Amino acid sequence: MKYTLNVNGQNQTVEAEPDTPMLWVLRDHLNYVGAKFGCGVGMCGACTVHVDGDSQRSCQMTVAEAGAKKIVTIEGLSEHGDHPVQKAWCDHDVSQCGYCQAGQIMSASALLKSKPHPTDAEIDNAMAGNLCRCGTYTRIRAAIHAAAGAK
Amino acid sequence: MNSPLSAPSSPSLDRRSFLRLTALAGGGFVLGYSYLKTAGTAFAADAATAAAEFAPNGFIRIASNGAVTLFSNRPEIGQGIKTALPLVLAEELDVDWKNVTVVSEPLDSTGTLQGASGSTSVPTDYSRLRQMGASARAILVEAAAQTWNVPAAECTTSAGSVLHAASGKKLSYGALVAKAATLQPPDSAPLKDPKDFRILGTRVPNVDNAAITTGKPLYGIDTKIPGMVYAVYEKCPVFGGTPVSANLDEVKKLPGVKDAFIIPAGNGPTAGVAIVASSTWAAFSARDKLKVVWDEGARANDSWADMSRQANELGAKAVDSDSPVFGTAAKVVEGNYSFPYISHTTLEPQNCTVHLQGDRADVWVPTQQPGQVRTAAAQALGLQQNQVTVHVTRAGGGFGRRLQTDYASEAAAIAKRVDAPVKLTWSREDDLHHDYFRPAGFNFLRGALDASGKIVAWRNYAVNFGAAGGGRRGGPGGPGGRGGPGGPGGPGGAPGGAAPRGAATLLPAGGGNAVFGQVAPGGAPGGQGFQGGPGGGGAGGAPRRGGPGGGRGGASFPGSFVGGFANATGTVVSAVPTGAWRAPGDCTSAWVDQSFLDELAQASGRDPLEFKLDHLTAGPAGAYKDRMLGVVRLAAEKAGWGKKLPKGQGMGIAFHSCHAGYVAHVVEVTVAKTGEYKVTRVVAAVDVGSQILNLSSAENQVEGAVVDGLSASGFQSLDLKKGRIVESNLDEYPMLRMPDSPPKIEIHFLLSQNPPTGLGEPALPPLAPAVCNAIYAAMGKRIRAMPFSTADLKWA
Numbered sequence: 005m006k007y008t009l010n011v012n013g014q015n016q017t018v019e020a021e022p023d024t025p026m027l028w029v030l031r032d033h034l035n036y037v038g039a040k041f042g043c044g045v046g047m048c049g050a051c052t053v054h055v056d057g058d059s060q061r062s063c064q065m066t067v068a069e070a071g072a073k074k075i076v077t078i079e080g081l082s083e084h085g086d087h088p089v090q091k092a093w094c095d096h097d098v099s100q101c102g103y104c105q106a107g108q109i110m111s112a113s114a115l116l117k118s119k120p121h122p123t124d125a126e127i128d129n130a131m132a133g134n135l136c137r138c139g140t141y142t143r144i145r146a147a148i149h150a151a152a153g154a155k
Numbered sequence: 156m157n158s159p160l161s162a163p164s165s166p167s168l169d170r171r172s173f174l175r176l177t178a179l180a181g182g183g184f185v186l187g188y189s190y191l192k193t194a195g196t197a198f199a200a201d202a203a204t205a206a207a208e209f210a211p212n213g214f215i216r217i218a219s220n221g222a223v224t225l226f227s228n229r230p231e232i233g234q235g236i237k238t239a240l241p242l243v244l245a246e247e248l249d250v251d252w253k254n255v256t257v258v259s260e261p262l263d264s265t266g267t268l269q270g271a272s273g274s275t276s277v278p279t280d281y282s283r284l285r286q287m288g289a290s291a292r293a294i295l296v297e298a299a300a301q302t303w304n305v306p307a308a309e310c311t312t313s314a315g316s317v318l319h320a321a322s323g324k325k326l327s328y329g330a331l332v333a334k335a336a337t338l339q340p341p342d343s344a345p346l347k348d349p350k351d352f353r354i355l356g357t358r359v360p361n362v363d364n365a366a367i368t369t370g371k372p373l374y375g376i377d378t379k380i381p382g383m384v385y386a387v388y389e390k391c392p393v394f395g396g397t398p399v400s401a402n403l404d405e406v407k408k409l410p411g412v413k414d415a416f417i418i419p420a421g422n423g424p425t426a427g428v429a430i431v432a433s434s435t436w437a438a439f440s441a442r443d444k445l446k447v448v449w450d451e452g453a454r455a456n457d458s459w460a461d462m463s464r465q466a467n468e469l470g471a472k473a474v475d476s477d478s479p480v481f482g483t484a485a486k487v488v489e490g491n492y493s494f495p496y497i498s499h500t501t502l503e504p505q506n507c508t509v510h511l512q513g514d515r516a517d518v519w520v521p522t523q524q525p526g527q528v529r530t531a532a533a534q535a536l537g538l539q540q541n542q543v544t545v546h547v548t549r550a551g552g553g554f555g556r557r558l559q560t561d562y563a564s565e566a567a568a569i570a571k572r573v574d575a576p577v578k579l580t581w582s583r584e585d586d587l588h589h590d591y592f593r594p595a596g597f598n599f600l601r602g603a604l605d606a607s608g609k610i611v612a613w614r615n616y617a618v619n620f621g622a623a624g625g626g627r628r629g630g631p632g633g634p635g636g637r638g639g640p641g642g643p644g645g646p647g648g649a650p651g652g653a654a655p656r657g658a659a660t661l662l663p664a665g666g667g668n669a670v671f672g673q674v675a676p677g678g679a680p681g682g683q684g685f686q687g688g689p690g691g692g693g694a695g696g697a698p699r700r701g702g703p704g705g706g707r708g709g710a711s712f713p714g715s716f717v718g719g720f721a722n723a724t725g726t727v728v729s730a731v732p733t734g735a736w737r738a739p740g741d742c743t744s745a746w747v748d749q750s751f752l753d754e755l756a757q758a759s760g761r762d763p764l765e766f767k768l769d770h771l772t773a774g775p776a777g778a779y780k781d782r783m784l785g786v787v788r789l790a791a792e793k794a795g796w797g798k799k800l801p802k803g804q805g806m807g808i809a810f811h812s813c814h815a816g817y818v819a820h821v822v823e824v825t826v827a828k829t830g831e832y833k834v835t836r837v838v839a840a841v842d843v844g845s846q847i848l849n850l851s852s853a854e855n856q857v858e859g860a861v862v863d864g865l866s867a868s869g870f871q872s873l874d875l876k877k878g879r880i881v882e883s884n885l886d887e888y889p890m891l892r893m894p895d896s897p898p899k900i901e902i903h904f905l906l907s908q909n910p911p912t913g914l915g916e917p918a919l920p921p922l923a924p925a926v927c928n929a930i931y932a933a934m935g936k937r938i939r940a941m942p943f944s945t946a947d948l949k950w951a
């Protein structure tokens with residue numbers, strides 16, 4: 005099947021089976037590899053993208069369901085990698101292996117859109133779906149607070 | 156340059172023989188040195204390259220425009236080494252870090268010393284890289300001195316320039332490289348006084364931050380080669396099982412599928428069924444329709460329940476006939492500890508891309524052991540080692556999992572059948588079902604105190620789980636520790652020698668040995684005569700590198716610090732493959748030891764910290780004791796040990812040394828009356844020598860070890876039924892998430908006068924026992940089984 009998708013502000017056409025998760029369309033068909041495969045069942049959050057402004061696990065949405073929804077990946081979060089959350093991540097040197105961090109950043113940036121100044125508890129709650137195997141949670145919290153302050 | 160050399164016995168090489176200066180065609184130079192291939196060391200299995208040889212490996216490149224490129228040759232698995240080691244070069248070279256570009260080095264022609272394991276990168280490379288940077292700086296100084304016709308001794312450097320104070324002359328390194336490239340490296344180059352360091356010890360952000368935060372392709376799984384196809388590989392869920400047949404014709408007709416075939420048992424990977432398709436999803440979907448008839452082999456009825464029962468039976472039979480000590484002791488304490496198999500669960504699943512073109516192949520892989528990947532790939536492809544190029548990608552986690560080369564071997568075997576570059580991607584289910592798991596174990600402890608509250612007996616009968624009679628599953632990360640023989644009735648023998656690789660889990664069938672003082676073969680720690688006198692150490696293998704449940708002997712705690720220490724081992728047969736998991740051996744033995752020590756302390760009725768300090772103080776003089784006392788005291792002081800806490804809140808302390816690092820953690824917990832516990836604060840005191848390379852990264856490693864320690868001990872457990880791992884994905888295998896992460900992790904580095912050592916592992920082992928000791932202090936319940944989530948902690 006042919007699908008026309010809106011990804012990072014551009015319409016792009018892909019040929020894929022209807023049950024193909026957006027994660028694999030992004031990674032294999034469109035070469036947006038920022039969204040990561042971690043579990044395939046929506047438990048790790050490494051594949052998080054924005055769909056019409058909300059954070060969503062791209063492994064849990066098929067290409068057929070995407071329709072005309074506006075999908076933003078980490079590659080499209082900012083033009084120059086300078087979204088306040090991205091900057092805060094660099095300033096706080098959050099990453100260890102870094103594999104989960106694109107997903108963390110997408111969840112955090114969606115959180116700050118709905119709650120510009122979240123409390124620790126609100127951050128914990130919003131970020132609970134994103135695993136960091138390396139254990140950078142304290143830095144993620146600090147970076148989100150910093151990004152909130154910078155906005 | 157490739158003249159054969161005999162293998163050196165030490166890494167101290169003649170500078171002239173290993174420094175190499177190369178002029179660049181466009182101006183500028185590369186200064187590099189060769190790692191000598193040392194036969195008989197960890198890479199001896201790499202037979203084709205075991206002979207000594209030179210292979211230049213550049214580390215510093217300075218272009219005539221002043222651009223400085225530093226090469227990082229260790230796999231980056233999240234431990235921060237790609238940033239940390241170039242900092243050492245930059246410090247001694249005396250360049251401005253903001254003008255430095257760091258580039259990852261591919262596997263060199265020998266692969267020697269390019270692994271990432273055992274927290275060894277810093278201790279191995281720190282001095283050489285300092286020397287390297289200093290030599291490059293000295294050449295540039297000499298070039299300037301000759302240009303200006305002044306003595307080199309009158310020249311200084313600063314931020315990438317050479318200066319001559321008397322004349323006010325100044326030249327940038329870039330302006331000097333043409334001249335410098337004609338000079339010979341000096342015999343000796345002075346190193347900086349560490350007090351003059353400007354870069355080392357500061358907080359320097361990870362060099363890949365920008366790429367990570369913008370989603371650039373960095374990881375093995377991001378590899379894309381033109382024309383590439385995508386593969387999955389199904390193995391028998393029962394360890395050792397093999398495919399008999401599969402519905403391959405049906406699978407081949409599914410959308411996007413290009414091929415499907417059985418790879419039989421042989422010289423390559425574990426036997427299985429490969430599906431090759433036009434995309435990852437096409438391969439994953441087709442796999443759902445794959446039906447395989449397996450020969451499940453001999454272990455299809457194994458279960459964790461039965462193995463646990465056997466372990467407990469062995470423990471119950473472990474009669475300690477040393478009754479006089481226990482008969483006369485003022486207090487006897489018993490505790491049986493157990494820990495399950497767990498997985499590494501690197502968030503990036505195992506993957507490998509192989510492009511075979513005639514008689515050569517390229518491999519892109521997230522690995523901790525690129526040299527062994529080359530060996531495995533060459534074997535599976537039927538090529539010579541020098542026909543295989545290994546491209547080391549950033550790895551989405553390591554933790555010991557990527558010391559194994561199973562996934563590379565599978566990808567290579569598939570590539571041999573496919574006329575295109577092929578990327579093999581494991582599912583999370585593959586990853587949980589086919590790990591080289593952290594060993595499970597049971598420990599049966601008995602200790603005694605005399606009337607003064609001194610430990611006079613400490614017996615540990617450790618039951619391990621191992622494959623029957625063979626080394627097939629013993630992977631290269633296996634932390635074997637061959638115990639030194641312990642003579643009955645006397646102190647133990649000399650520490651064991653180097654661990655035979657893969658021996659850790661390979662105890663012979665029926666190795667259960669209930670008699671203390673005998674030494675179980677294989678990876679078991681050495682025993683000691685159970686009549687051994689107080690303080691009689693000498694048991695155990697190479698210090699801190701023993702097999703599961705081992706490594707307690709030598710000069711370390713508890714072996715040399717408590718009276719009547721003895722350790723014996725039994726084995727329950729298991730086909731579950733095991734391997735190194737962050738701080739192998741130590742990651743569980745420290746929990747057992749430091750929890751039991753706390754039990755003895757509580758039994759003494761004394762303050763646990765004072766009790767522990769007294770036993771450390773009474774131990775043999777030496778660096779181990781001094782450094783351990785240092786971190787224990789520092790952690791206690793910073794945590795405010797002894798403050799009065801209400802019931803339901805508690806503070807616990809634990810200490811441990813491994814991988815040359817010394818760490819003490821003080822943990823504060825709150826335990827709700829309903830039984831939920833929360834770690835509210837962790838204070839870490841860490842001694843990894845005189846110099847922290849990158850403070851930000853070092854703190855990050857300790858924070859990560861704390862979270863990993865909490866996650867593994869608090870939540871993680873794998874069950875075995877019908878010979879197969881029960882848990883399939885992260886919904887069934889919980890890991891710590893942000894709400895359970897401690898709000899406060901305070902880290903204090905104790906800079907002792909010891910060479911800098913690594914930090915990937917040492918901060919993990921003492922975390923779990925500190926948590927349990929804190930929980931006991933909070934509400935009086937001792938946790939003796941992992942994961943802690945299974946403990947009933949309700950109180951009223």
